[in-house]
Amino acid sequence: MIHPLPIATVIIEDNVSTILPCEAQIPITCDQCEADTNVSIADLKALAPITCQHCGARRAFTQAELEITRLVLAQAGYYFS
16 A cells, blocks of 8 residues: 655755746846846847847847856756757
8 A cells, every 4th residue: 555755754845947938038138228128038049139128229149148048047947948
């Protein structure tokens, strides 16, 4: 017969991961005016140009920046595919 473990012996992990949807917005700081512009993960993954909502400056988002973003989010327990 199977018996449940007593509550005192159950180990609870604090490590919880969250999978972010492609629609999730990530703040990207403008190089010119230093204001944040929210950009979706889908746009970041597509390496689409980022246009600042404040000053209109445009710049490319590189593959290296995407990998760094992926690593930083993973360290905080957030993942996207």
